[in-house]
Amino acid sequence: MDTGFTVAQLRAAAADAVRAPSLHNTQPWRFRLRDGGIELSVDPTRRLPATDPSGWGARISCGAALFNLRLALAVAGTPATVRLRPYPTEPDVLARLVPDAPRPATPADRSLHAAIPRRFSNRAPFWPDPVPADARWRLGEAARAEQCWLELVIGTSAVNAFAEVARSAHRVLERDPDYRRERTEWIRREPAPDGVPAAAGGPQSEPQDLLPMRGFGGRNRAPGRDFEPEPLVAVLGSAGNTPADQILAGQALQRVLLTATDAGLSVSLLSQPIEVQGAREALRLSLGRFGTPQMVMRIGYGQPGAATPRRSVDDVLDLPVVSA
Numbered sequence: 001m002d003t004g005f006t007v008a009q010l011r012a013a014a015a016d017a018v019r020a021p022s023l024h025n026t027q028p029w030r031f032r033l034r035d036g037g038i039e040l041s042v043d044p045t046r047r048l049p050a051t052d053p054s055g056w057g058a059r060i061s062c063g064a065a066l067f068n069l070r071l072a073l074a075v076a077g078t079p080a081t082v083r084l085r086p087y088p089t090e091p092d093v094l095a096r097l098v099p100d101a102p103r104p105a106t107p108a109d110r111s112l113h114a115a116i117p118r119r120f121s122n123r124a125p126f127w128p129d130p131v132p133a134d135a136r137w138r139l140g141e142a143a144r145a146e147q148c149w150l151e152l153v154i155g156t157s158a159v160n161a162f163a164e165v166a167r168s169a170h171r172v173l174e175r176d177p178d179y180r181r182e183r184t185e186w187i188r189r190e191p192a193p194d195g196v197p198a199a200a201g202g203p204q205s206e207p208q209d210l211l212p213m214r215g216f217g218g219r220n221r222a223p224g225r226d227f228e229p230e231p232l233v234a235v236l237g238s239a240g241n242t243p244a245d246q247i248l249a250g251q252a253l254q255r256v257l258l259t260a261t262d263a264g265l266s267v268s269l270l271s272q273p274i275e276v277q278g279a280r281e282a283l284r285l286s287l288g289r290f291g292t293p294q295m296v297m298r299i300g301y302g303q304p305g306a307a308t309p310r311r312s313v314d315d316v317l318d319l320p321v322v323s324a
């Protein structure tokens, strides 16, 4: 195919891409057209130096946006071929998408695409109902479809051991004043196009909590509304840990999240044990897996909730200036 993507196609796909999750809702992405291809870059002005010094979180976030971009183009009948990190001298360009042969979208693509606006991080307690086996299987398949793995932490002692690792990582992070300041700076108590709205922050932690929730200034907990006693914890991992592996993991994360949404499940993310190197290694060893853990999820049946705000598409597009 010799024609490239148009501005209208870029704009429509970017509107879905920006719905992706991102660390502290920083939305660290930019999109542009170059030589007929859509390019996704990480936005260096939106990095979190204390929380994410290596750029792992920004690449996971951009990978998730890339999955939405691919899905939007596929559902529009104009699927793309993707090259990750296409220019060695421009490492901030994470992906380049060029048109593939037009074809109708699959029903599976349509279902996942329809889940994009319904997905949100649900930090509230879930109902105690177990996640059925077929849904667990679908989540694992979603990760595998994107060249990653999903390991479910099964059984009380395994969940307790994971929780211990996660709590100790949380304590390590909380000792760093720059980390605490950065998190506080991204909590929003007034309407804003980015950052984590305090209303979406989940309830305040309490001493009896098994899993450490990153505090986003949430409300006090109603009496008796503790977290589910046996959370379903899932660890997403990739074969390696290069920047390209992290972009792959971001795409896998979004496929898993949309598959969960499509199955009526809620998810919250828990990345403290990924951000602390020792905890990440302990987690990898406890799973007995090769490769690298890239994200932890708590999955279950949650109360309804709402999507959080995003910047407008115009704020994240780099379009050539057309002179009059």
Ligand SMILES: Cc1cc2nc3c(=O)[nH]c(=O)nc-3n(C[C@H](O)[C@H](O)[C@H](O)COP(=O)(O)O)c2cc1C
Pocket: 019, 020, 021, 022, 023, 024, 025, 056, 057, 058, 060, 061, 119, 120, 121, 122, 123, 195, 196, 200, 213, 214, 268, 269, 270, 271, 272, 307, 308
């Ligand atoms: C790399 C990454 C790490 C994250 N870590 C956490 C976390 O530790 N705790 C948490 O509550 N949310 C975490 N999140 C979720 C983001 O805060 C959330 O995606 C963002 O605020 C946007 O909200 P939404 O998911 O409801 O769209 C993480 C998201 C990403 C992409």
